[in-house]
Amino acid sequence: MKKLIALIALLAWVPHHALAQDAEAGRKKAEACAACHGIDGNSTVPQYPVLASQTARYIYLQLRDFKRGRREDPLMSPMAANLSKEDMLDLAAYYASQKFNGQNSRKTDGDIERGRAASDAALCTMCHLGGFSGQNEVPRLAGQHYEYTLKQLNDFKVKNRTNDAGNMTAVVRTISDEDLAAIAAYISILR
Amino acid sequence: MKVIGKSLLLAASIALAGSVSLAAAQEISGGATTSVKPMSSNLGAVTQKRLDGADMEKTDWLQVNGGYSQTRFFPGKQINTRNVKKLRPAFIFQTDVLESMETAPLVVDGVMFLTTSYNHVYAIDATTGEEYWHYIHPMGPITVYCCGPNNRGVAALDGRLFMGTLDAKLVALDAKTGTKLWETQIEDPELGYSETMAPVAADGKVLIGTNGGEYGVRGFVKAFDAETGAQLWTFYTIPEIGHEGVWATHDATGRNMLRDIAAEKRMLAERGGGFYKTLGGGVWMTPAIDRETNTVFFVVGNPSPDLYGDIRPGDNLYTNSMVAVDLHTGAYKWHYQYIAHDVWDLDAVSPPILTTAKGKDGKDRKVAIHGGKTGHIYVHDRQTGELIRFSEAMIPQENMWVLPTPEGERMLPGANGGVEWNPMAVNEKLNLAYAANLHQPMTYHVEPAEYPGGDKLWLGGAFKVIPGEEQWGRLAAVNIDTGKMVWKADTAQPLMGGVLATAGDLVFTGEGNGWFNAYDARNGKKLWSFQAGAGVNAPPVSYVVDGKQYIAVAAGGNTQLNFKRGNSVIVFSLP
Numbered sequence: 001m002k003k004l005i006a007l008i009a010l011l012a013w014v015p016h017h018a019l020a021q022d023a024e025a026g027r028k029k030a031e032a033c034a035a036c037h038g039i040d041g042n043s044t045v046p047q048y049p050v051l052a053s054q055t056a057r058y059i060y061l062q063l064r065d066f067k068r069g070r071r072e073d074p075l076m077s078p079m080a081a082n083l084s085k086e087d088m089l090d091l092a093a094y095y096a097s098q099k100f101n102g103q104n105s106r107k108t109d110g111d112i113e114r115g116r117a118a119s120d121a122a123l124c125t126m127c128h129l130g131g132f133s134g135q136n137e138v139p140r141l142a143g144q145h146y147e148y149t150l151k152q153l154n155d156f157k158v159k160n161r162t163n164d165a166g167n168m169t170a171v172v173r174t175i176s177d178e179d180l181a182a183i184a185a186y187i188s189i190l191r
Numbered sequence: 192m193k194v195i196g197k198s199l200l201l202a203a204s205i206a207l208a209g210s211v212s213l214a215a216a217q218e219i220s221g222g223a224t225t226s227v228k229p230m231s232s233n234l235g236a237v238t239q240k241r242l243d244g245a246d247m248e249k250t251d252w253l254q255v256n257g258g259y260s261q262t263r264f265f266p267g268k269q270i271n272t273r274n275v276k277k278l279r280p281a282f283i284f285q286t287d288v289l290e291s292m293e294t295a296p297l298v299v300d301g302v303m304f305l306t307t308s309y310n311h312v313y314a315i316d317a318t319t320g321e322e323y324w325h326y327i328h329p330m331g332p333i334t335v336y337c338c339g340p341n342n343r344g345v346a347a348l349d350g351r352l353f354m355g356t357l358d359a360k361l362v363a364l365d366a367k368t369g370t371k372l373w374e375t376q377i378e379d380p381e382l383g384y385s386e387t388m389a390p391v392a393a394d395g396k397v398l399i400g401t402n403g404g405e406y407g408v409r410g411f412v413k414a415f416d417a418e419t420g421a422q423l424w425t426f427y428t429i430p431e432i433g434h435e436g437v438w439a440t441h442d443a444t445g446r447n448m449l450r451d452i453a454a455e456k457r458m459l460a461e462r463g464g465g466f467y468k469t470l471g472g473g474v475w476m477t478p479a480i481d482r483e484t485n486t487v488f489f490v491v492g493n494p495s496p497d498l499y500g501d502i503r504p505g506d507n508l509y510t511n512s513m514v515a516v517d518l519h520t521g522a523y524k525w526h527y528q529y530i531a532h533d534v535w536d537l538d539a540v541s542p543p544i545l546t547t548a549k550g551k552d553g554k555d556r557k558v559a560i561h562g563g564k565t566g567h568i569y570v571h572d573r574q575t576g577e578l579i580r581f582s583e584a585m586i587p588q589e590n591m592w593v594l595p596t597p598e599g600e601r602m603l604p605g606a607n608g609g610v611e612w613n614p615m616a617v618n619e620k621l622n623l624a625y626a627a628n629l630h631q632p633m634t635y636h637v638e639p640a641e642y643p644g645g646d647k648l649w650l651g652g653a654f655k656v657i658p659g660e661e662q663w664g665r666l667a668a669v670n671i672d673t674g675k676m677v678w679k680a681d682t683a684q685p686l687m688g689g690v691l692a693t694a695g696d697l698v699f700t701g702e703g704n705g706w707f708n709a710y711d712a713r714n715g716k717k718l719w720s721f722q723a724g725a726g727v728n729a730p731p732v733s734y735v736v737d738g739k740q741y742i743a744v745a746a747g748g749n750t751q752l753n754f755k756r757g758n759s760v761i762v763f764s765l766p
Contacts, residue, residue, distance in 0.1 A: 057333070061646060121658040125753045126338065127648060136335055137647050166499070166640030170653035173636065174599055 026094025029087055036075070041095040046105035046147035056089075056096035058139040062163075063088040071163040100143050102191060107146035110185025111178075118179040119186060122171050132190055142190035150184035224369035226324040231316065233300045234367060237347040242393065243482055250735040255295040255344040255389040256614050257732075259480040260545040263616035264692045265733035269740040271695030274765060275709045275719045281741060281764040282320035286313060289758045291339040291728070292747020293612075295389065295689070296760060297347055298734040303743065304366070305760050306342040310356045314369060317743075318736050320762065324369035331358035335646060336385035337405040339750025343476070343612075348392035348417050355386025355399050361415055363397075375420040377401065382645035383408045389477050392417055394518060400428075400474025400489060404510075404538070407495040407642050407649050410472030412487070414521060424521035428472035428491040428509050435459060436506025439531035444567060444581055448592045450532055455504035466503055469642050471495030472510045475612055476542035479559065481573060485518035488559045488573075490539035497536040497606075498595050498637050499651025506531035511538045513561055513571060525576035529563055534595055535635055536606040536654065537564040544624070546617050549672040550579055560617075560671060562610035562626040565591075568669050582674040585609070585667040586630045595635035595652055605633030606654040607685065607751065614730050616692035618712050623668045623677060625698050625712075629685035632660040666690070666700055668715060678715035682706075687749050689730030691742070699742060701727020703754030707744055707761070725757020739764055 030041075033051075037043045041052035051059060065071040066080035067088075083091075119125070127138045134140030141149065155161035156168040157180070172180065237253055245251075246258030249266050257263050270278060290308035297304045303317040310328035315321060334340075334357040345352040345364075351372060352364045359380040363372040377399065378384035383406025390399040396414040404410065410428035415421065438452050471494045478489035491514055494500075494507040508526065511533045515524040529539055541562040548570050550556040557573040568582040589603040613627040637652040656662065664686030668677045684703040691699040692712060701707040703726040709719040726748035733742050742763045748756035 057335075057646075117658060120656070120753075122653075122655050126751055129339070129750060130753050130756065135340065165643035165647045165649045165651075166496075166638035167648050167650050167653060170498075170597075170636045170638035170650070171655070173597060173638070174634075174655075 023093040023097045026090035040098045042101045046145040051095040052098035053100040056092040057136045059092035065163045105145040106188045107185035111182045115182035115186025146188040153180045224326045227322045236350040252298040252732045252734045261479045267740045268695040284320040291750040292745035293341045295730040301736040308340040326369040341387045344389035346390045346392040359384040373420040404471035404473035404492040407469035426521040429470045436508045443529040459504040479543045488543040493538035496649045496651030500534040527576045540612045564608035566609035595637040599634030599636045605631035614689040616690040618692045625690045627686035628665040680715040688728040691731040699731040726754030
């Protein structure tokens with residue numbers, strides 16, 4: 001009985017992350033992604049992002065942006081080029097429904113306190129939510145690989161990545177490289 | 192007992208569906224209402240007559256801000272300055288949702304209706320906290336919203352409850368059972384529309400605005416038929432023609448906003464005015480209604496994108512304005528714009544209050560007042576919109592109106608205010624308006640960005656708090672006849688939540704650090720505090736059941752300021 005209650009309680013939350021798309025179909029489609037992102041989205045390679053527990057909305061929009069050329073990456077752009085809208089929604093639903101296993105690349109010797117303070121000043125959680133758990137089109141960052149997060153922050157800063165409607169570009173512009181590294185370290189230890 | 196009953200019921204529904212697979216269970220939980228204890232037989236319908244008397248109501252709390260005037264003043268004085276120190280919890284109701292709570296519960300005939308983030312609704316016994324029913328909105332696949340998955344409460348009329356949802360629907364529930372009666376799609380959530388505000392019901396209509404000023408929506412207030420959900424009228428907060436306005440150079444307080452009007456006019460000639468479709472102008476909070484003239488008063492939020500103004504030349508009417516429209520038709524009556532062509536997100540959010548104040552000639556006038564993110568309280572003639580006066584700044588202002596730059600410019604107040612969405616309260620006997628303020632020094636940054644399609648946050652820049660600079664809150668009492676601050680009570684953290692005033696000469700408001708406080712309405716002396724264990728960032732309410740007065744407030748923390756989350760409504764009474 002307790003399990004049933006837990007299930008129901010859980011279901012109250014699931015719909016916000018997992019779209020009413022076919023996560024099961026997504027599982028099969030995700031086989032092509034497993035080499036880099038891991039079978040269940042728990043990537044073990046620091047330069048490829050953890051996708052498990054990411055918001056479905058964010059994954060869908062990023063895939064769409066890769067396909068449209070609004071976000072570019074030598075590996076991802078060709079992967080996304082041939083995806084249909086349904087493919088993208090299914091993949092998004094699949095990864096969103098997978099559980100983050102806590103085995104990401106962490107920067108434990110980074111200046112965690114500095115990162116926390118710098119992220120407070122930049123009001124990160126106003127959009128990314130408390131604990132960087134993400135919401136809708138604003139990604140979950142908690143437990144993301146240190147190296148991947150840092151690369152994204154730098155890409156926003158030098159405008160290698162511009163598919164954020166200017167928000168992140170504006171945020172990181174005045175944050176020092178040391179603070180960006182500290183923020184990435186802080187994010188990497190969050191669960 | 193409660194838990195067993197509930198789980199059996201759920202188990203039975205799942206068994207009926209014939210499967211415990213995820214999809215099947217999801218259908219059951221989606222839209223399901225679970226009932227625990229039989230609904231109180233005392234619960235009557237909230238008739239139009241009751242709503243019309245709600246401002247003077249001595250027992251129930253029938254609208255989120257008290258009544259149509261939204262004074263958030265409760266006439267009960269059983270709890271007062273002399274005995275408030277004895278106030279203690281009567282019960283704590285824990286919801287299933289641990290996330291930001293901005294709900295103001297309604298209390299009808301001893302039954303409390305409260306909401307949570309992600310659009311849960313509960314009906315509970317307002318004296319014991321026992322649950323009658325629990326409704327979970329079946330959220331659609333697409334939700335796009337800024338500042339947290341909040342909900343600020345329901346409206347009641349003729350046995351129905353009305354709630355706006357994050358996926359931009361208006362839902363009607365049977366107040367007795369929690370059963371859904373109808374739902375209407377208000378707008379397309381994929382384009383950035385969402386609902387967190389409590390609607391208001393009057394004259395067979397349900398009125399609701401929209402969020403989305405951070406996503407490039409075209410804001411509105413819409414009216415729906417309370418019985419059927421059919422749409423009756425729409426007032427767009429961005430007119431298709433004329434949104435460029437009068438090219439105002441100064442704000443409502445007479446300060447130059449440093450606009451480059453020539454450049455704006457060139458841009459308008461170049462681009463045309465078609466950007467009205469993405470110009471923002473959300474309406475975040477419940478409108479006030481003057482039932483004598485059937486006039487609806489609301490304030491309109493910022494233009495989109497928030498900080499980048501070059502691509503939206505003109506005054507951007509009716510953003511950052513108070514607007515009055517006809518209740519029956521939605522026809523425009525008047526507007527007053529506080530800041531034309533805003534590039535600071537210092538918009539108008541806190542709900543208008545209808546009260547009386549002295550005109551410039553010293554005679555009583557019917558007024559509509561608004562507490563701005565600028566830190567001023569603005570006092571308008573209700574009939575014409577004329578700005579009679581604005582209060583002195585309740586919090587420090589500096590460097591207004593320096594334009595945002597890519598590297599950031601320091602200006603006070605920060606982009607959260609002043610007075611954020613926090614509803615104010617008014618004690619008419621004392622002529623005081625009580626406003627919960629924030630002080631958050633910030634830098635304002637601009638970043639050119641074209642409309643990203645409605646599915647991404649579109650700020651056109653950023654605002655950041657300044658490390659090392661102190662942030663704090665201020666509960667301010669302002670004499671609306673003079674505009675002077677009569678007293679102020681400062682708090683350790685910026686205030687987000689709202690205020691309740693009572694005839695016991697008390698003022699209640701909560702803090703992000705968990706303290707819920709009562710102050711002497713006459714001098715601001717703190718008389719009582721309770722540590723709630725999570726941020727108290729919701730508007731308190733008061734009511735009477737069986738001759739006993741209660742104070743209720745949600746303690747769920749806050750997304751926007753990242754205050755500690757909780758899941759409870761705490762109800763207080765005297766021993």
